[in-house]
Amino acid sequence: MNMIDCGKFYRSLRDCGIGFFAGVPDSLLKHFCAYLSDHAPADEHVIAANEGGAVGLAAGHYLATGNPAMVYLQNSGQGNAMNPLLSLCDPAVYGIPMLLLVGWRGEPENPDEPQHVTQGRVMKDVFEAMEVPYEVLSQENDLASAQVERLLDLAVQKSRPVALVVKSGTFSEYKPKNTHTPLGNLSREEAIGMVAGSLPSNAVVVSTTGHISRELYAYREMHGEGHGQDFMAVGGMGHASQIALGIALAQPERPVFCFDGDGAVLMHMGGMALVGQSGCGNLRHIVFNNGVHGSVGGQPTVAASVSLVDVANACGYRSVWLAEDRPGVEQAVSDLNISVGPGFLEVRVSAQARHDLGRPDTTPRGNKIALMDFLHGSKLY
Numbered sequence: 001m002n003m004i005d006c007g008k009f010y011r012s013l014r015d016c017g018i019g020f021f022a023g024v025p026d027s028l029l030k031h032f033c034a035y036l037s038d039h040a041p042a043d044e045h046v047i048a049a050n051e052g053g054a055v056g057l058a059a060g061h062y063l064a065t066g067n068p069a070m071v072y073l074q075n076s077g078q079g080n081a082m083n084p085l086l087s088l089c090d091p092a093v094y095g096i097p098m099l100l101l102v103g104w105r106g107e108p109e110n111p112d113e114p115q116h117v118t119q120g121r122v123m124k125d126v127f128e129a130m131e132v133p134y135e136v137l138s139q140e141n142d143l144a145s146a147q148v149e150r151l152l153d154l155a156v157q158k159s160r161p162v163a164l165v166v167k168s169g170t171f172s173e174y175k176p177k178n179t180h181t182p183l184g185n186l187s188r189e190e191a192i193g194m195v196a197g198s199l200p201s202n203a204v205v206v207s208t209t210g211h212i213s214r215e216l217y218a219y220r221e222m223h224g225e226g227h228g229q230d231f232m233a234v235g236g237m238g239h240a241s242q243i244a245l246g247i248a249l250a251q252p253e254r255p256v257f258c259f260d261g262d263g264a265v266l267m268h269m270g271g272m273a274l275v276g277q278s279g280c281g282n283l284r285h286i287v288f289n290n291g292v293h294g295s296v297g298g299q300p301t302v303a304a305s306v307s308l309v310d311v312a313n314a315c316g317y318r319s320v321w322l323a324e325d326r327p328g329v330e331q332a333v334s335d336l337n338i339s340v341g342p343g344f345l346e347v348r349v350s351a352q353a354r355h356d357l358g359r360p361d362t363t364p365r366g367n368k369i370a371l372m373d374f375l376h377g378s379k380l381y
C-alpha cells in the first residue's frame with residue numbers, strides 16, 4: 001500500500017507558500033507532527049493549546065505576512081476550531097485563507113472507539129455545512145502534492161479556510177530525532193496507582209482523555225475494584241475538571257477527584273480558575289504532568305516550563321502541592337486527603353507508558369450507569 005513521505009509532503013506545503021504550522025497533535029498525524037517538530041523552525045511551528053487557538057495562530061500569521069498557514073488537528077477538535085473558522089476566518093467575515101489537515105478518527109470503514117464514531121461519521125457533513133471545501137488526502141505523493149496546490153489556490157482565491165482529511169495509515173513512519181527530557185523519574189502509572197490507592201471508599205474520580213483513563217482502568221482491574229467510582233472522560237478533552245466540579249457542587253459531602261493531564265489542562269485552562277474560585281471543599285484536582293501529549297505520539301506541551309502550582313495558587317485553590325518523586329507523592333497524598341479544598345496537586349512524571357496498556361472493555365453507557373448507581377445508591381436514569 002502507498003503511503004505519503006512526511007518530508008515530501010512538508011516540502012510541497014512549503015513550495016505552495018505555507019509559512020507557518022499550528023495544531024494539536026493526533027495519533028493519525030503523529031509521523032507528520034514529529035517531522036514538523038524536527039524540521040520547522042521554532043518560530044514557524046506552534047503546538048497549540050486547543051484547535052481554536054491553532055486557527056487563531058494561523059489567522060495572526062496570515063495578517064502579519066500575507067501567507068497562509070497550516071492548522072493540523074484530530075477531527076475531535078473540529079468543534080473547537082469551528083467557532084473561529086465560522087465567525088472570524090469565513091469569507092463573510094475577515095476571509096482568512098488557511099489549510100486544515102484533519103486526522104479522520106472514526107472513519108466509518110474503520111472500526112474505532114465509541115468517542116470517535118459519530119464525530120467520524122458526521123465530519124464531512126459538518127465541513128459541508130460550514131461551507132469549508134475539503135478533499136480526502138491521497139496516499140500517493142504526487143497526487144497529494146497536487147491536492148495541496150489545488151486547495152491552497154482555492155483558499156487564496158476565495159479568501160477562506162479549506163481542509164485535507166487524512167485517513168489512518170496515510171503517512172509513512174518518521175522516527176523523531178529530538179528526544180524529550182523526562183520531567184520526573186516516577187512513571188505515571190505508578191503515580192496513578194499511589195493516588196488511586198489512597199482514596200476514601202466513597203470518592204469518585206473523573207479522569208481525562210487518553211492514557212490516564214486507561215491507566216486508572218488498568219489499576220482498578222488489577223485490584224479487582226470495579227469501575228463504578230470512575231468517570232472516564234474518553235472525549236471532551238480538557239473538560240474533566242468541569243465534570244468533576246459539576247459533581248462536587250451537586251454532592252458537597254462527596255470527595256471528588258479529577259485526574260488530569262498537562263495537555264488537557266492547558267487545552268481549557270480557564271477551568272482551573274472556575275475550580276479555584278468554586279470554594280468546593282470536596283474537590284481535588286490532580287494533574288499528572290509528563291510534559292507531552294503522550295497518548296497521541298509524545299509531542300511536547302508547554303507545561304514542562306509552566307508552573308502549574310503557581311497557576312493553581314493564583315486561581316484560588318486552597319491547598320496546593322508539587323510532587324516529583326515517590327516520597328513526594330506519598331506525602332502529598334496523605335496531606336491531600338485531610339486538607340481544605342479545592343486542592344491541587346501537580347505530579348511530575350516520566351513520559352513512558354506501557355505498550356501493552358489495555359483499553360476499557362466496559363462501554364461508556366455502562367460506565368455511566370455504574371457511576372450513577374454509585375453516586376445515588378438507587379437508579380436515577
Ligand SMILES: Cc1ncc(C[n+]2csc(CCOP(=O)(O)OP(=O)(O)O)c2C)c(N)n1
Pocket residue numbers: 024025026074076077080208209210211212235236237260261262263264265290292293294295296301
Ligand atoms: C479536542 C481534542 N483534540 C485532540 C484530541 C486527541 N488527543 C487525545 S489524548 C491527547 C493528548 C492528551 O495529552 P495529556 O493531557 O498531556 O495526556 P497524555 O496524553 O500525556 O496522557 C490528544 C491531543 C482529542 N481527543 N480531543
